Amino acid sequence: MKVLVRAAAAVVVAFTLTVVGLVAMVLFTDDAEAVEVSGGDGAGGLKGVPEEFRTWILKAAEECEQPELTPALLAAQLYQESRFETRARSHVGARGAAQFMPGTWATWGRDSDGNGEASPWDAGDAVMAQGRMMCSLIKQAKSSGYGGDARSLALAGYNAGWGAVEKYRGIPTYAETQNYVKIILSTMKRFEGPGRLRIEGSGSGPDALRKAAGRLGTPYAYGGGGPQGPSRGFCSGGGGYRGGTCVADDTVGFDCSSLVQYAYWPDLKLPRTAAAQYGATSDRAVSRRKLKPGDLLFWSHGGSGAIYHVAMYAGDGNVLHAPRTGKTVELVPLTTAMPDTDYYGATRP
Secondary structure, three states: OEEEEEEEOOEEEEEEEOOOOOEEOOEOOOOOOOOEEEOOOHHHOEEOOOHHHHHHHHHHHHHOOOOOOOHHHHHHHHHHHHOOOOOOEOOOOOEOOOOEOHHHHHHHOOOOOOOOOOOOOOHHHHHHHHHHHHHHHHHHHHHHOOOOOHHHHHHHHHHHOHHHHHHHOOOOOOHHHHHHHHHHHHHHHHHEOOOEEOOOOOOHHHHHHHHHHOOOOOEEOOOOOEOOEOEEOOOEOOEOEEOOEEOHHHOEEEOHHHHHHHHHOOOOOOOOOHHHHHHHHHHHEEOHHHOOOOOEEEEEOOOHHHEEEEEEEEEOOEEEEOOOOOOEOEEEEHHHHOOHHHEEEEEOO
16 A cells, blocks of 8 residues: 655645555545535535535435435545545546546446546546445445444445455554544534525526536635636735645635636626726625625725725625635635625625
8 A cells, every 4th residue: 555645734635545456535634614505405415515516416325225325425525535626636546526546437437427428527427436336335334244334334445445444354454544434424514414505586696606606615726717717826925825835826726806707707707806896896885784696795904905805795694705725615604704894895796
């Protein structure tokens, strides 16, 4: 087994070549908060999952006959693998959001999204393959006679290969595998629940909010993103750094103003920065008591020339925004999005 661990501030990334060449995992410490997402009904719903993954996770869980394979378990596992990044890859060749090695993909990969190609880079194909593999592993775990929770054994098999589980007659003693199982099971609760963001009505505001909601969970990348979607960021001044290390130039995502620009484009071509967006819409100021979905909210260190953040009002006292380096696009209460004393005002594009 090969293990490479690189620590950078609060993020730990570990790549492991499994005993049987199954998968190479991309692991992260549990340092990001889950957020409510668009859609979802009943207990089978999800929190903190980007829209492009949500439907597939629910479908994968539904198609497995094993009740242990819940949507929250699949979501927590995907979060540990790639943080829902479809283009994730490891140095040993694992690919996509579920981090499949080519040989393992040949067994489990199918064209689940019907686009004519079975690809680990497609969210639908990757999640359904993950679900099939985990469903099979849970069945093996339940019939194995080994001690321990079936979910734990299945996760260990996904991480280290079922051969390693058989060798140890339980969860292998590898620190990386034990940590993988522990983190996923402990973070499941973050993804449980209906997590429904209701966006009703039509018009530029609700339509823009729907578009932005499809990017929930996308990493924050200082200087990244634009009308066409997320892109690699850059470091400048104090922006893009975490723990003294530049992370933006290796992160594909949005910053606060590029998310807003993306959401309204091309019907409304807003400028790139938060301050410029305020300038372009300030003639349509909105009282905080009369906010509607899609309205823009701004925070400043003092005056319109010192505006440093923009968010979109999402209804029910919440905002959708890309907060800062190390976080992801999220839905949070307006009162906690940024320091309330910095709140500058709102506009309606």
